[in-house]
Each structure stands twice: as structure tokens, then as C-alpha cells.
Amino acid sequence: MLTISPTTSKITTTHHHHHLHHPHTYRHLTSHRPPPPPHPHPSKPLRLRRPFQISAIDAAQPFDYESKLSKQISKSKTLKIAIVGFGNFGQFLAKTLVRQGHTVLAHSRSDYSAAASDLGVAWYSNADDLCEEHPEVILLCTSILSTDKVLRSLPLQRLKRSTLFVDVLSVKEFAKDLFIQILPLEFDILCTHPMFGPESGKNSWKDLPFVYDKVRIGNDESRVARCEKFLDAFAREGCVMKEMTCAEHDMHAAESQFITHTVGRILEKLNLDSTPINTKGYERLLDLVENTSSDSFELYYGLFMYNKNAMEQLERLDLAFEALKKELFGHLHDVLRKQLFGTRGRSLQRPPALSKLPPNGNGLALPTGSTESESKSDSATSAELLCCAICTMAYETNEEGDNLKASAYSSLV
Numbered sequence: 001m002l003t004i005s006p007t008t009s010k011i012t013t014t015h016h017h018h019h020l021h022h023p024h025t026y027r028h029l030t031s032h033r034p035p036p037p038p039h040p041h042p043s044k045p046l047r048l049r050r051p052f053q054i055s056a057i058d059a060a061q062p063f064d065y066e067s068k069l070s071k072q073i074s075k076s077k078t079l080k081i082a083i084v085g086f087g088n089f090g091q092f093l094a095k096t097l098v099r100q101g102h103t104v105l106a107h108s109r110s111d112y113s114a115a116a117s118d119l120g121v122a123w124y125s126n127a128d129d130l131c132e133e134h135p136e137v138i139l140l141c142t143s144i145l146s147t148d149k150v151l152r153s154l155p156l157q158r159l160k161r162s163t164l165f166v167d168v169l170s171v172k173e174f175a176k177d178l179f180i181q182i183l184p185l186e187f188d189i190l191c192t193h194p195m196f197g198p199e200s201g202k203n204s205w206k207d208l209p210f211v212y213d214k215v216r217i218g219n220d221e222s223r224v225a226r227c228e229k230f231l232d233a234f235a236r237e238g239c240v241m242k243e244m245t246c247a248e249h250d251m252h253a254a255e256s257q258f259i260t261h262t263v264g265r266i267l268e269k270l271n272l273d274s275t276p277i278n279t280k281g282y283e284r285l286l287d288l289v290e291n292t293s294s295d296s297f298e299l300y301y302g303l304f305m306y307n308k309n310a311m312e313q314l315e316r317l318d319l320a321f322e323a324l325k326k327e328l329f330g331h332l333h334d335v336l337r338k339q340l341f342g343t344r345g346r347s348l349q350r351p352p353a354l355s356k357l358p359p360n361g362n363g364l365a366l367p368t369g370s371t372e373s374e375s376k377s378d379s380a381t382s383a384e385l386l387c388c389a390i391c392t393m394a395y396e397t398n399e400e401g402d403n404l405k406a407s408a409y410s411s412l413v
């Protein structure tokens with residue numbers, strides 16, 4: 001140990017060795033010594049009466065305290081993450097991030113201070129205060145529709161220039177474009193979509209897909225490490241990590257997620273009830289209704305509005321339903337025609353029913369070459385024919401003609 005032992009050591013304000021500026025280092029240098037007596041002449045430079053000791057190990061280290069500390073931080077597995085938008089999904093993510101040991105801060109339009117404190121999250125009702133905490137990651141969990149407004153309202157100038165911005169929006173091209181448009185070049189951008197929510201991921205995230213696109217991550221080692229650390233929060237929970245472009249995500253999500261939400265919402269309108277003889281399939285439908293109805297309508301509307309592939313999927317769903325009805329009525333029509341006319345009816349050939357829609361991306365044209373409106377009018381024609389046939393049968397066989405006629409009409413109109 002090397003001892004500097006002048007009888008007095010001078011510390012003045014012009015001293016620039018940053019060891020002495022750092023509070024922890026200063027504490028280290030003085031912690032084992034009694035405090036100096038009060039300085040009798042404040043105008044004169046402070047002179048320490050006791051010998052001032054510096055251990056050689058401190059003086060000779062190639063790295064100073066701060067660089068060691070920053071190395072430790074980059075080696076540590078935890079991050080300081082600020083969640084902006086602390087609604088349903090923001091709180092759901094916070095639970096796991098806190099459990100993993102990350103420091104989580106939150107801010108939202110509404111007051112979630114109580115929920116935050118229950119979750120062990122530091123609550124900031126003011127966005128300026130939140131940004132002045134210099135989080136390493138800003139995690140945007142705002143609704144799709146409000147993200148533009150929220151992002152523009154954040155005091156970006158209060159953040160460190162290297163902050164990593166992450167979003168979890170269910171539409172990705174829109175989020176990516178917004179980030180690129182609004183954020184200064186110094187900020188890193190990671191677009192993600194956890195393909196699960198508070199219902200489907202309530203017990204575990206194991207084997208659930210997590211999509212991400214490293215839109216803009218600086219080459220600096222610490223920036224790369226920070227991004228990996230964030231992704232690791234999902235990987236270590238067992239998520240299936242899928243790296244793909246935002247455009248690829250939106251194409252797949254419209255085919256899968258948007259269709260799922262739409263079917264769930266259609267079924268919800270039927271007010272389905274559990275029965276004493278539920279099949280496994282029916283149980284799954286009830287689960288689907290529960291899963292999709294727990295999400296806000298705003299989320300569903302965002303999936304439709306901000307994914308350019310969603311409209312095509314809605315049209316395809318509509319066509320598929322019409323085609324299926326047409327197929328059913330066509331078969332029934334055949335049976336009735338045979339009963340009515342015997343073999344004489346064979347000469348009237350029914351046009352082939354549409355069995356499947358062309359695959360995605362092949363446009364909406366039906367294979368028969370008919371247009372959507374033609375297909376609808378075809379189905380109306382066969383429905384009318386079917387109705388007439390049922391009525392004719394009813395009259396001919398003297399069954400309760402009027403009732404049958406009425407129910408035939410009501411089921412077709």
C-alpha cells in the first residue's frame with residue numbers, strides 16, 4: 001500500500017481527478033477515518049490535518065471506478081425500463097419484468113399509482129419526471145390509435161441520447177414508421193409483438209411466440225448488449241423468439257391474429273352458453289370468445305385500421321361464409337329435387353360449389369370466374385329455389401304447409 005504522507009493535503013475546487021468527485025469513491029477514501037474537525041477559516045483552502053491516504057491499488061488501476069461500474073451494469077442482467085401506457089397490457093408485462101429483477105418505472109394518461117405500487121413499479125404521473133430518471137429502455141404499451149400522439153408528447157430531450165425505444169403494438173409496420181419518423185437518430189429502435197396477452201399468457205409464456213425486428217440498434221457493444229438483455233426477458237420465460245421484418249409480421253398477423261379476433265367477436269355476438277354436453281371443440285370456441293372479448297375494442301379496431309392486409313382478410317371471411325352457405329343449400333337442393341322430380345331432375349345440373357377460396361395473396365376472385373355480387377345473387381337464387389321446393393313438397397304431401405313455408409323463408413332471408 002502506498003501512502004502519501006505530507007502533513008497536510010490540499011483539496012481545492014480546481015482538483016479534477018474524478019475519483020474525488022464521485023461520491024462513492026470519496027466515501028471509500030474517507031470511510032475508515034474520523035471526520036476532519038470543522039474548518040476555522042472558511043475563506044482559506046481546506047487543509048486536512050491528518051495524513052491523507054490513497055491505497056496504491058486505487059491509483060494504479062487502469063480503469064477508474066465509473067468505467068468499472070458501467071462494465072458491471074452492462075454485465076448485469078437487469079435493465080431500468082420505463083413503461084409508457086400502463087393499461088391492461090403494460091401492467092401484464094410489468095409483473096414479469098419486476099419478478100425478473102428489472103427496475104420498472106411507469107407513466108400513463110390515467111392514474112395507476114395504486115396498481116403500480118402493488119406491482120412494485122415506480123409511478124410517475126409526469127412524463128418529464130419519468131424521462132429525467134434516464135431509463136435505459138422506454139417500452140411503449142399504448143393503444144395503437146394513441147401511440148402517435150403519446151410518442152410526440154414525450155419530452156425526448158430529457159432522455160439519454162442512447163435510449164432504446166421498444167413497442168409492443170400488434171401492428172408493426174405502423175409502429176416502425178412512427179418511430180423512424182419521430183425519434184432522433186441517436187435513439188435505438190426495437191419493434192416487438194408478444195403474440196399473447198393477459199389471458200393467453202396468464203399462467204406462463206412458455207412456447208408462446210415473441211416477434212421482433214431490430215429496426216435500428218447502434219453498433220456500440222453496450223447498445224447491442226442492452227437490446228439482447230431486453231429480448232432475454234422474453235427468451236428466459238420460454239417464449240419462441242421469432243425475428244422477422246415488420247412487413248412479414250403484418251402479413252402473417254392479418255391471416256392469423258385478425259381472423260382469430262374477428263371470429264371471436266362474431267361468436268361473442270351469439271351469446272354462446274356452456275351446455276351440459278360441451279365438445280372439446282366447443283370448449284375451445286368458448287375460450288376464444290373469452291380471450292378476444294377481454295381485449296379492448298380499440299385494440300381490435302387498431303388491428304383493422306393499421307394493418308393494410310386486414311381488409312382483404314375480412315372480405316375473404318365474408319366470401320368463405322357465403323360459399324359455405326351456398327354449398328349447404330346446393331346439397332339440400334339436390335335432395336329435394338330428386339324427391340320432387342325423381343330422375344327427371346338430373347338433367348338440371350347444379351353448378352359446382354366453391355370448395356375453397358384461393359390462397360392468400362391471390363386476390364379475391366372466385367375460381368368460377370364469378371364476382372362477389374354474382375356469387376351472392378347465385379346463392380340467393382338457389383335459396384329461393386330451395387324455398388319454393390320446400391313449399392311445393394309441403395303442399396303436395398299435405399303437411400302443415402303454411403308453417404313450413406314460413407320457417408323456410410325465415411331461415412333463408
Ligand code: NAP
Pocket residue numbers: 084085086087088089090108109110111141142143144146149150168169170171193194195196197198295296298299
Ligand atoms: P389498448 O386499449 O390497446 O391500450 C390501452 C393503453 O393505451 C392504456 O395504457 C391507455 O392509457 C393508453 N391510451 C389509450 N388511449 C390513449 C390516449 N388517447 N392517450 C394516451 N394514452 C392512451 O389495450 P392493451 O391491451 O393495454 O394494449 C396495449 C398495447 O399492447 C396495444 O398497442 C396492443 O396492440 C398491444 N398488445 C396487446 C396485447 C393484448 O393481448 N392485450 C398483446 C400484444 C400486444 P390509460 O389506461 O392511461 O388511459
